Amino acid sequence: GENVEQHPSTLSVQEGDSAVIKCTYSDSASNYFPWYKQELGKRPQLIIDIRSNVGEKKDQRIAVTLNKTAKHFSLHITETQPEDSAVYFCAASPSGSARQLTFGSGTQLTVLP
């Protein structure tokens, strides 16, 4: 089955700096890669996703890149703000269905004011 590894497990950045979280996956059949943000005590929420026919996707300060050859994808947050502090999860799926989502172990991002 699919195995998703996520690094780093914790990340601290100064407000205004950029943050990058990286994930690798093992199943070459995976074609859907969402990123979820979970604030303390709250539910995970989808913030951005990318499909295998796209190499990069951007939404304001958040961007995701995908390298299918190397089987890795990354989340980039620019101009970080304190409200970006949360746990971020990457995931991979061969079908786009939540049933086949395999999640990474999460990254605790702390943005220092």
Place this chain on the structure above:
Amino acid sequence: SQTIHQWPATLVQPVGSPLSLECTVEGTSNPNLYWYRQAAGRGLQLLFYSVGIGQISSEVPQNLSASRPQDRQFILSSKKLLLSDSGFYLCASEAGAVTEAFFGQGTRLTVV
């Protein structure tokens, strides 16, 4: 949009006691429903999923069971809790052509 109701928010139960966590979904019909467990410092592990009433698939062998008595109701149960059942349990819904998994607020279960 979908709304997932999950309760209780926190629960402390003794070892050997039964468990029942309930999840209900509003704003959609015929959803796929999921139970995930999130252990401390780890990712989300899929426990059960259901594509319809009475249809349950288990992803990992464990001390828990799930049931779907109604289209938008998903229940996680145990007859006798173990210490290892402690964790954060999340219900999720996926409906229609939308791939996104909508999560409930979660239940923090502590077995003592």
